[in-house]
Amino acid sequence: MSGQSAASSKKQPAPAPPTGKYLSWGRYPTAAHVHVQEPAWSDQVPAILKASSAASLLPYGLGRSYGDSCLNAGRGLIDCRRLNRILGFDASTGILRCESGVSFADIIEVFLPKGWFLPVTPGTQFVTVGGAIANDVHGKNHHCAGTFGSHVHQIAVHRSDHGLVTCSPGEDPQMFRATIGGLGLTGVIAWADIQLRHVPGPWIDVELVPFQSLNTFLDLSRESDGRFEYTVAWLDCLSENNPRGIFFRGNHSAETAKKFRPHHGPKLPFALPQAFLNRYTVKAFNTAYYHAHAAKEGSSLVAYDSFFYPLDSIRQWNLLYGKQGFLQYQCVIPETNVSALEELLARIARSGMGSFLGVLKQFGDAPPAGMLSFPRPGLTLALDFAMRGERTLALMRQLDEVVQQSGGALYPAKDARMSPALFGASFPHWRSFVQHIDPKMSSSFWRRVTEAQ
Amino acid sequence: MTMPQPTHPTAKQPPALQRVVVLGATSGIALEVQRQLAQRGCELFLVARSPQRLAALQSDLFARGAKQVLTCAADLASISQHSALFDHVRRQFPGYDTVLLTYGSMQDQKHSQASLDILLDELNVNFVSASAILTLFAADLEQRRTGCIAAITSVAGDRGRRSNYVYGSAKGALSLFLQGLRSRLHPAGVKVITIKPGPVQTPMTDHLPNAARFADPELVACDIVRALERRSPDVLYTPKIWRYVMTAVEHIPETIFKRLSF
Numbered sequence: 001m002s003g004q005s006a007a008s009s010k011k012q013p014a015p016a017p018p019t020g021k022y023l024s025w026g027r028y029p030t031a032a033h034v035h036v037q038e039p040a041w042s043d044q045v046p047a048i049l050k051a052s053s054a055a056s057l058l059p060y061g062l063g064r065s066y067g068d069s070c071l072n073a074g075r076g077l078i079d080c081r082r083l084n085r086i087l088g089f090d091a092s093t094g095i096l097r098c099e100s101g102v103s104f105a106d107i108i109e110v111f112l113p114k115g116w117f118l119p120v121t122p123g124t125q126f127v128t129v130g131g132a133i134a135n136d137v138h139g140k141n142h143h144c145a146g147t148f149g150s151h152v153h154q155i156a157v158h159r160s161d162h163g164l165v166t167c168s169p170g171e172d173p174q175m176f177r178a179t180i181g182g183l184g185l186t187g188v189i190a191w192a193d194i195q196l197r198h199v200p201g202p203w204i205d206v207e208l209v210p211f212q213s214l215n216t217f218l219d220l221s222r223e224s225d226g227r228f229e230y231t232v233a234w235l236d237c238l239s240e241n242n243p244r245g246i247f248f249r250g251n252h253s254a255e256t257a258k259k260f261r262p263h264h265g266p267k268l269p270f271a272l273p274q275a276f277l278n279r280y281t282v283k284a285f286n287t288a289y290y291h292a293h294a295a296k297e298g299s300s301l302v303a304y305d306s307f308f309y310p311l312d313s314i315r316q317w318n319l320l321y322g323k324q325g326f327l328q329y330q331c332v333i334p335e336t337n338v339s340a341l342e343e344l345l346a347r348i349a350r351s352g353m354g355s356f357l358g359v360l361k362q363f364g365d366a367p368p369a370g371m372l373s374f375p376r377p378g379l380t381l382a383l384d385f386a387m388r389g390e391r392t393l394a395l396m397r398q399l400d401e402v403v404q405q406s407g408g409a410l411y412p413a414k415d416a417r418m419s420p421a422l423f424g425a426s427f428p429h430w431r432s433f434v435q436h437i438d439p440k441m442s443s444s445f446w447r448r449v450t451e452a453q
Numbered sequence: 454m455t456m457p458q459p460t461h462p463t464a465k466q467p468p469a470l471q472r473v474v475v476l477g478a479t480s481g482i483a484l485e486v487q488r489q490l491a492q493r494g495c496e497l498f499l500v501a502r503s504p505q506r507l508a509a510l511q512s513d514l515f516a517r518g519a520k521q522v523l524t525c526a527a528d529l530a531s532i533s534q535h536s537a538l539f540d541h542v543r544r545q546f547p548g549y550d551t552v553l554l555t556y557g558s559m560q561d562q563k564h565s566q567a568s569l570d571i572l573l574d575e576l577n578v579n580f581v582s583a584s585a586i587l588t589l590f591a592a593d594l595e596q597r598r599t600g601c602i603a604a605i606t607s608v609a610g611d612r613g614r615r616s617n618y619v620y621g622s623a624k625g626a627l628s629l630f631l632q633g634l635r636s637r638l639h640p641a642g643v644k645v646i647t648i649k650p651g652p653v654q655t656p657m658t659d660h661l662p663n664a665a666r667f668a669d670p671e672l673v674a675c676d677i678v679r680a681l682e683r684r685s686p687d688v689l690y691t692p693k694i695w696r697y698v699m700t701a702v703e704h705i706p707e708t709i710f711k712r713l714s715f
Binding site (some may be wrong): 021038040041042043054082085087088089099112 | 479512
């Protein structure tokens with residue numbers, strides 16, 4: 001019992017953990033943190049904020065942000081993974097109160113057997129509630145459910161200047177809208193009230209439709225939005241001429257009798273050699289993937305985990321990209337500007353770089369839940385690029401031009417290199433967001449995109 | 454007229470691990486053990502110092518499937534509180550079948566060398582108070598002729614080392630205490646399990662070098678829960694490799710061992 005306090009009250013210089021422990025999902029850039037705290041209890045956070053000698057701190061969850069928005073190079077982190085308690089659940093309303101380190105996987109494990117599911121989920125279940133709020137994540141149901149932040153009723157935040165503050169749409173709404181999508185900069189989220197949604201069971205009725213052009217994709221998307229809660233497309237960005245892909249659409253199934261077993265796949269043990277992914281292997285993979293799924297055209301019953309989280313079944317899949325890591329490029333292009341999307345794909349095809357994880361999705365027109373929320377009406381495209389130094393960065397700058405001219409935006413959670421100018425254009429409200437930043441919080445991302453301005 | 458058939462004695466045994474008292478419920482290893490017990494639908498009685506932390510644990514474990522979660526805030530290092538606490542548990546949580554002691558303290562050895570107060574604190578928390586509270590529960594279970602007592606000691610108690618002998622001697626003394634208690638309670642059918650974890654990634658060990666390489670508390674908790682359920686083995690090393698490591702360490706001749714600085 002006294003172990004807890006014995007460890008924390010001792011005036012021991014903070015240990016420098018192996019820097020490799022705190023990376024982002026893209027493993028680029030790498031950052032050394034001088035000061036990492038791992039509170040086990042929410043009541044320890046105020047003292048950490050008060051006592052910290054680091055120039056600044058940043059809450060860290062499961063490290064699924066791809067770029068540098070979860071890093072704080074040369075400064076401090078607060079690892080929130082031990083703050084993972086469920087504080088209450090009201091089965092009559094479906095409102096869950098939990099600490100910020102609770103993971104989506106955890107929520108599913110506890111609440112899916114009781115008939116409840118996440119209102120919105122990204123493509124991995126290994127994110128924390130705090131991270132989901134801080135990045136205002138979206139999912140395959142954005143066109144009907146909006147972002148995760150729009151299902152949060154109330155948030156409590158540990159601040160270094162004001163102590164524990166609670167905010168909601170009715171109470172301190174500006175702080176609430178700043179914290180949703182606030183990249184962890186408004187303080188350490190202590191707990192949040194989340195609206196879960198009722199589902200019959202773990203199964204999804206899925207339909208696969210192959211498509212061979214962007215216009216077919218758009219038709220499919222428009223036609224599906226009213227009938228399907230979940231829509232997303234996988235895109236083969238390396239195919240010549242017209243981009244082809246597979247359109248996935250699904251609804252929660254009424255099937256309850258079928259027995260469900262969670263799927264546990266292999267784990268990549270180490271970073272693969274860089275040469276493993278080159279234009280030939282990726283092209284071969286994409287062709288195989290397209291034909292395998294095109295052959296499965298039609299309806300099927302699929303478990304939630306393979307529908308929402310196909311990549312989670314290979315643990316540490318990010319090591320596929322080798323030691324140098326990778327960059328994910330996720331942008332949104334206004335819907336009126338489909339030619340910009342075509343131009344993006346053309347530039348990628350010309351470069352010969354590009355990946356097997358092309359994802360295309362039409363966002364709905366839900367108003368943004370947070371000041372810095374990324375989703376907005378339009379088409380969002382996400383692509384992975386192995387980090388090959390200047391060559392990769394140059395391609396991305398070319399893509400940036402197209403995005404900026406089209407009036408689009410880049411997703412901070414995926415970014416490691418966008419220019420301050422593009423950030424400013426993508427997130428015009430950032431200057432009014434600044435006043436809500438906790439004076440002790442900062443991140444590598446934030447310094448990079450704002451310090452020059 | 455038929456006589457009631459005598460049933461086989463083992464068939465009468467209630468299933469193990471239904472109602473568990475955890476002494477030191479906020480310790481790092483206890484947190485993981487309790488989650489796994491909650492998933493099995495156990496009833497829990499949690500004892501720790503902080504009412505605030507107990508409240509968080511109560512809601513968490515209840516949501517995760519525990520049938521009932523009772524809590525009592527008490528400082529187990531303070532032996533004068535023991536009999537009131539024990540009475541409280543017996544009244545509120547009758548029929549408990551398992552008592553798991555998980556609390557402990559690991560101060561920097563240098564502090565214990567420099568200050569008698571810290572030295573005595575370490576011995577009191579890890580050994581004196583632990584053996585006191587277990588003595589109360591032991592008498593109750595012995596009388597009821599059922600149940601299981603388990604306590605977390607440490608591989609550090611298997612041999613006195615230069616860098617950690619105060620903690621080690623207290624945990625070693627607790628291991629000896631449990632060994633004797635096991636023998637005493639054997640005729641009554643009460644099991645006593647000595648749990649000896651190697652270094653585990655918990656808040657207690659965060660400040661140590663190489664903490665990232667320590668065992669995952671979830672796996673350690675898995676071993677502990679399995680042992681509690683089977684009420685076996687008598688002495689559990691977890692992770693298992695520590696049984697072999699400690700066998701080797703114990704066989705190093707003292708003339709050599711005293712020169713080792715670890």
